[in-house]
Amino acid sequence: xxxxxxxxxxxxxxxxxxxxxxxxxxxxxxxxxxxxxxxxxxxxxxxxxxxxxxxxxxxxxxxxxxxxxxxxxxxxxxxxxxxxxxxxxxxxxxxxxxxxxxxxxxxxxxxxxxxxxxxxxxxxxxxxxxxxxxxxxxxxxxxxxxxxxxxxxxxxxxxxxxxxxxxxxxxxxxxxxxxxxxxxxxxxxxxxxxxxxxxxxxxxxxxxxxxxxxxxxxxxxxxxxxxxxxxxxxxxxxxxxxxxxxxxxxxxx
Amino acid sequence: xxxxxxxxxxxxxxxxxxxxxxxxxxxxxxxxxxxxxxxxxxxxxxxxxxxxxxxxxxxxxxxxxxxxxxxxxxxxxxxxxxxxxxxxxxxxxxxxxxxxxxxxxxxxxxxxxxxxxxxxxxxxxxxxxxxxxxxxxxxxxxxxxxxxx
Numbered sequence: 310x311x312x313x314x315x316x317x318x319x320x321x322x323x324x325x326x327x328x329x330x331x332x333x334x335x336x337x338x339x340x341x342x343x344x345x346x347x348x349x350x351x352x353x354x355x356x357x358x359x360x361x362x363x364x365x366x367x368x369x370x371x372x373x374x375x376x377x378x379x380x381x382x383x384x385x386x387x388x389x390x391x392x393x394x395x396x397x398x399x400x401x402x403x404x405x406x407x408x409x410x411x412x413x414x415x416x417x418x419x420x421x422x423x424x425x426x427x428x429x430x431x432x433x434x435x436x437x438x439x440x441x442x443x444x445x446x447x448x449x450x451x452x453x454x455x456x457x458x459x460x461x462x463x464x465x466x467x468x469x470x471x472x473x474x475x476x477x478x479x480x481x482x483x484x485x486x487x488x489x490x491x492x493x494x495x496x497x498x499x500x501x502x503x504x505x506x507x508x509x510x511x512x513x514x515x516x517x518x519x520x521x522x523x524x525x526x527x528x529x530x531x532x533x534x535x536x537x538x539x540x541x542x543x544x545x546x547x548x549x550x551x552x553x554x555x556x557x558x559x560x561x562x
Numbered sequence: 563x564x565x566x567x568x569x570x571x572x573x574x575x576x577x578x579x580x581x582x583x584x585x586x587x588x589x590x591x592x593x594x595x596x597x598x599x600x601x602x603x604x605x606x607x608x609x610x611x612x613x614x615x616x617x618x619x620x621x622x623x624x625x626x627x628x629x630x631x632x633x634x635x636x637x638x639x640x641x642x643x644x645x646x647x648x649x650x651x652x653x654x655x656x657x658x659x660x661x662x663x664x665x666x667x668x669x670x671x672x673x674x675x676x677x678x679x680x681x682x683x684x685x686x687x688x689x690x691x692x693x694x695x696x697x698x699x700x701x702x703x704x705x706x707x708x709x710x711x
Contacts, residue, residue, distance in 0.1 A: 335591075335595070336591065339591065339594070339595050339598065346602055346605075353609075354706075357706050357707075357708065360683070360708055360711070361680070361683075361685075364680060364681055364682075364683055365680075365681075368681055442680075443678070443680050443683075443685055443706075444687075444706065445635070445676045445678045445685065445687050446676070446687070447636075447674050447676060447689075457702070457704070459704065459706070472635055472678055473633055473634075473635070474630075474631050474632065474633045474635065475631055475679050501634075503634070503635040503636075503676055503678070505678065
């Protein structure tokens with residue numbers, strides 16, 4: 310007797326799909342709960358850093374915040390005061406006129422402008438990457454003398470300070486003998502002390518940019534005594550961000 | 563006429579084999595889900611504790627006359643008209659001591675507490691000691707909270 314060719318019946322396929330529909334949401338839910346958890350952790354850290362950054366930026370001199378006003382030397386070179394300036398973000402203005410990208414270059418902290426703009430006052434708008442601040446950690450009493458930082462992986466340590474009560478003492482960065490992911494190994498002589506780190510990490514990227522504004526808070530390309538500073542934070546998988554804006558006034562106001 | 567037949571031995575054996583292959587992964591996923599849920603609940607609880615502690619210290623600072631951070635930064639003393647209130651760590655417990663006695667601020671095990679003043683801000687870094695059900699080890703979990711803005 311010839312066997313009837315058999316495939317899945319419609320009912321069988323429908324039942325399999327129904328079962329899959331029951332199981333798949335559970336898997337997605339698990340995945341999402343992991344994402345939500347790390348997202349929330351990053352968000353809280355970003356909020357803390359936003360407060361710390363604004364606190365720090367408010368106490369910094371007006372000139373050290375972007376946009377920078379510099380005078381190009383006779384050789385066309387001038388140092389921009391900001392550290393970690395994002396090269397592609399630089400826009401220059403001289404006497405309110407925009408300088409085309411071909412008329413300047415930037416490298417190693419120095420801006421170099423071409424002939425016509427040499428010796429002139431230049432307004433440099435740019436984005437500056439900011440480090441994570443105000444993170445205090447205790448060095449263990451016994452080896453290994455390892456401390457863990459929150460913005461991981463740690464990419465560069467800018468400053469380490471020993472904290473004693475309300476006083477801070479700057480330490481040489483060489484006290485950090487090894488850096489791996491979020492773990493910084495410090496010199497054994499610091500056992501039991503509280504250290505404050507300023508550093509760059511990859512989990513949270515903080516950038517600031519600024520523009521000059523006039524008395525009516527309208528953006529201007531000329532130097533004024535008001536700067537509108539915007540702080541941008543990008544965290545997680547480069548998909549979450551928020552920005553904060555505040556006004557910084559110059560000394561004479 | 564449609565033929566009526568039951569499952570053959572081979573069919574049953576194959577389905578059971580498949581079931582035994584799939585079951586462990588289902589149990590694995592379920593267990594991970596359960597463990598993760600417990601981990602999230604635990605961490606959320608610790609975070610809540612950290613915020614409550616920071617709020618308590620912040621409230622004390624704002625209503626009283628002044629405060630001083632201990633020279634080792636692991637404690638804080640708040641001066642009030644009726645005496646002083648001290649926050650310090652004692653045997654993995656974060657204690658608030660005043661004239662009326664000592665109160666544990668959180669039931670969680672506190673490994674370390676650091677108070678640092680940056681300009682006008684007072685920042686509290688609290689590290690809890692907890693059993694991580696995912697890694698099955700005791701681990702540290704650190705939260706940074708702003709006590710005073």
